[in-house]
Amino acid sequence: MGSVDRIVDRAIPLDDVARVAAWEKSEVRRKREIYLRKISCAVEATVWPFSPKIFAFIGTAVASFCLMQLEMLTETAIYMSWMFLISLLLLVKTFIACLLRYRGWLSTGRVTTRTKIWGLLMKSLIPANSTHYCFKTVLPPLPFPNSLKVTVTKFVESMRPVLSEKEMSDLERKADEFLKTIGWRLQFVLLLRAIWKWNWFADWWKQYVYLANRKPLFCSNVAGGDSYRIQYNRMDRIAVWTFGTWKYFVEGRHNGTLLQQMTLNGIIPLCMDTVKHVTGSTRVPKEDIDEHSWNDPLEIGYIVVQSRGNYYKIFMYDDKGAMLCPGTLKILFEQIWIDSNLRGSNQRNPAIFTCLPRVQWADIRTRLNKISPQALEDVEKAGFLVNLEDECSDSNGDYYLYGNHGHGRVWLDKSLSFTTFKSGRIITMFEHSCFDGLVMSLGKNFAVIEEFFAHEINGFSWFDKKGLNTIENGVYNAGGFREPAMIDFGDLSSLDGDFDKARQFLANDALDVQVGHMLADNVDRKLAKKVKLSPEGLIQCAIQATTYKMHKRVFLTYQPATLQHFSYGRTENIRPLTMNKKLFAEALYDESLTDSEKFNRLKLAIDEHSELIKSAMAMRGIDRHLFGLYVVMRGQGLESEFLDFVVNEGMQAPMCTSCVPPKVSDKLKSLSKFDEDWTKNPNGGVFRHQSPDGYGIFYIEGDSVRTKFVITASKTSQVSRPKEFCRELIGVFNDINALIQTHLDASNSSAK
Structure with a gap:
């Protein structure tokens, strides 16, 4: 081991002239290799989806055909070869770009024949070993969101579970006033930006949501745990x-x-531009x-x-x-x-x-x-x-x-x-x-x-x-x-x-944070799928039911959905709290309702949640559109009671949830042959609460029944209790499983 003085004074012995010269030469050589590798990557990305060797082979074959069969001059043959290669490359890339703009895979329900054909074309045209930088030029731009009236209506409805009738009337008044005054003007300016910018939202999200935030970083940073x-x-x-x-x-x-390139469902490529950061x-x-x-x-x-x-x-x-x-x-x-x-x-x-x-x-x-x-x-x-x-x-x-x-x-x-x-x-x-x-x-x-x-x-x-x-x-x-x-x-x-x-x-x-964590071994995904319920939607319903059981009310909830299948895409808020989830949360422990009525409310809430996820991933959500309008409003020096309410209250969710996407965790689960504890005790993460009386909930799937939950809340809060939330959540999962099993038994009995 080196001595203390040696570590303090220098990285290498400066009196060793030969070693200093060796380091200097190695740095020059290494940086030259970096430059060459960058050129190689640029060439590979340019000729993709062909490999450089295949691209060169096609060019040589075309040039040879022009020389031998068409008896062209050498210069003409080379020119024709290059024109053919460029045309072929542009044609294939344009076709792939058109395929990537297809959004039929985001629809719920049975997979259509059109989507199946699209999937076969994607798999046949896109090389399996495509690297992370190859899709940069073909990923679709971020779509322009819903019409203004649709977005405003969706937002108003999303606030109904947490507002009183009087507050809802006031919000509807503000929304109508916004639509009748500056709303369409802001929408037009935003549309112009969407035409001009390939991703009209990404830089605003980074600058105004993160970099302009004056809170300490521990409020927004996240962490990934270990086994x-x-x-x-x-x-x-x-x-x-x-x-x-x-x-x-x-x-x-x-x-x-x-x-390698990240994909959704093994087909849809994701934007990897942020990997370098x-x-x-x-x-x-x-x-x-x-x-x-x-x-x-x-x-x-x-x-x-x-x-x-x-x-x-x-x-x-x-x-x-x-x-x-x-x-x-x-x-x-x-x-x-x-x-x-x-x-x-x-x-x-x-x-x-x-x-x-x-x-x-x-x-x-x-x-x-x-x-x-x-x-x-x-x-x-x-x-x-x-x-x-x-x-x-x-x-x-x-x-x-x-x-x-x-x-x-x-x-x-x-x-x-x-x-x-x-x-x-x-x-x-x-x-x-x-x-x-x-x-x-x-x-x-x-x-x-x-x-x-x-x-x-x-x-x-x-x-x-x-x-x-x-x-x-x-x-x-x-x-x-x-x-x-x-x-x-x-x-x-x-x-x-x-x-x-x-x-x-x-x-x-x-340090004003307390943590509750547990490995729930009763999140039965196989049981949920028997009755065609989404496990993700089931977890969100269980969270809302637990919240209502503990606090006799539900919390406005944040859950991100990825937009990385668009160029420079980030996330959209699913806004998982709906009236259907609130009705289920109220019904679960209501003894006046039958099990059949409770199950129907559960299914309605979960099916709606699946629609919300698909809608958010298709850029038909609410939050990013309204925030874009708010930025335009502030930039033009205008005022709106409605947009002020949206940003200051409608986007301040006491319940913040985040999960590891299942297709990502599957890669880790495939390594369980090396680590048997992975499925028994998957890694946790830390997602800090964003409200003094709220919760931050992180969860990750371990296997078909195990899910790891890490829940944070303020120590000084008189409302939020994360350890009790963990205990109650276990009980809610048991009750939901019993509800599903009762429905299955009833269905089997009626079938006989």
């Missing part, structure tokens, strides 16, 4: 997670064999609107590791330009661990400032940048962060709490950070102003897949047999890679007052 059963050394695990993340998200962006991104605080900073980690070439408040750089490439293997990374992590323990805990860890409201952090960052500009730049430009935690417990409740705020030891501005605890358990934290849940799930999958492969195939024997950076001729070689470089923030004593305020804020606000 309970840990049998590996913590340095082993974090080394392979670091390796897998860099391999897929950094190297993979310019290597089609690593990062998973690594190398930082949200930089500003007084009014934050800025998003991205540096290509492939060119930067390092990550940052935080241990006990001390920061270090790990360079991800050796002196030959090869990526470090997990064995080498493990050695470097151990080296940092020893050095940080010798130094002791740094009580002036600037990461705590990232927990503050954005205006306060912006002011402190300005002063911090004057004190230690290079250290701040090193952290913000890093590919991602790794935190070696030794002070916090990773018992289940504390573990999920850490995933929300990191106890002030995680740099929340970074788009991606891993934290590993002493037991080896890992939690992944995201700042997702630039990407959404599907991309996060993809990143988590890659790390887990790499870990399972490394453990089962190699038994964690990761030392590279080719001798690239750890073993050479059977002898350990420490000269092939750079040692960790200390990031020194210098003397931050002038910020002691700010540190004290940040610690106080952390204790009062960031």
Whole structure:
């Protein structure tokens, strides 16, 4: 292991002229290779859906035909060959683009013959190994939403379950006034923007919903949990997670064999433009609107590791330009661990400032940048962060709490950070102003897949047999890679007052969260499908029924649906709370109603939920349209009581829910042959409550009956009780299962 002084002073021994020259040459060579790989990817994306070899073969065949059969001149034959290739490419790409604009697959009910033919064409025309950047030019634009009157009517109806008759009358008055005055003017301006912009909403969503939000980041950041059963050394695990993340998200962006295209149902491609922002991104605080900073980690070439408040750089490439293997990374992590323990805990860890409201952090960052500009730049430009935690417990409740705020030891501005605890358990934290849940799930999958492969195939024997950076001729070689470089923030004593305020804020606000979590083993999806009920809709009905059982009312609910099948698409709010769900919630424990009446209400609510999902995914939802109108209104200096109500009350949902898409979790479940505990105890996640008296609910499917729930709420709330919510939710699932079984038994009896 390297000495403390060696880590502090330099990344490599500066007196070793030969090694310095080797590093400089390797960096020049590596950046030249990056440039060539980018050109290769651009060529591949241009000639897609053909491969470059097939494209060249077709061109050669056409040119040969023109020369030999048509007896053309060489120049003419080459010209005709190029014209044929360009025409063929444009024709095929245009046809695929037209296919991708088809929305029949979003309709509910029986699959039509037209949709079946469309699916066969998609599978036959689109190569199975298409890479993530190939669909960029053919994905459809974000559609313009419903007519103004339809959207306004839908919104008014969506508020009916939570408003009184008097409040509904007032809302209807505001809606009518909006339609009769400035509504159509705003709609026309929005239509012009939709004609001009390929995605009329994405940049507004990023700028005004995320970057303009002045709340602390722990209110919007999300985290992905880890499995309970840990049998590996913590340095082993974090080394392979670091390796897998860099391999897929950094190297993979310019290597089609690593990062494949995400699809829905194995057919519909999703926009992967946001993948690059998973690594190398930082949200930089500003007084009014934050800025998003991205540096290509492939060119930067390092990550940052935080241990006990001390920061270090790990360079991800050796002196030959090869990526470090997990064995080498493990050695470097151990080296940092020893050095940080010798130094002791740094009580002036600037990461705590990232927990503050954005205006306060912006002011402190300005002063911090004057004190230690290079250290701040090193952290913000890093590919991602790794935190070696030794002070916090990773018992289940504390573990999920850490995933929300990191106890002030995680740099929340970074788009991606891993934290590993002493037991080896890992939690992944995201700042997702630039990407959404599907991309996060993809990143988590890659790390887990790499870990399972490394453990089962190699038994964690990761030392590279080719001798690239750890073993050479059977002898350990420490000269092939750079040692960790200390990031020194210098003397931050002038910020002691700010540190004290940040610690106080952390204790009062960031830590004002409690967690209830459970593995529900009675979410019977097979039973639901026997009566043609959507499991997703059943879960949402159970959540509403539990809410009504505990609070004697229902909460306005947020649940995102993906729009990534459109170019630069993000999400739309499903707005799952409807009158049908409220009626079912009221009916479930109403003894005056028969089981048949209760089941009919359940089926009506679930069928309606399926329609809401499809409608939101087809951009026929409500929230994004109304928010776009609100942005136009503010930009033109106009006022509207209706739109003010929409943004300030109609979009402030006390109940926020999020789930891992089933098709993503299926990829993880396929690895259960390596980890039998996956289906017994799937990973959880943390989705913080957005209202003082509300809930944040994250859930993920384990198997046909098991579902993991993690529920957050405020500690100081006199209303929300997440642990009790978990217990009541279990009981509601039992009652719904009994209701479905009773209906099945009655149906079977009548059939006989």
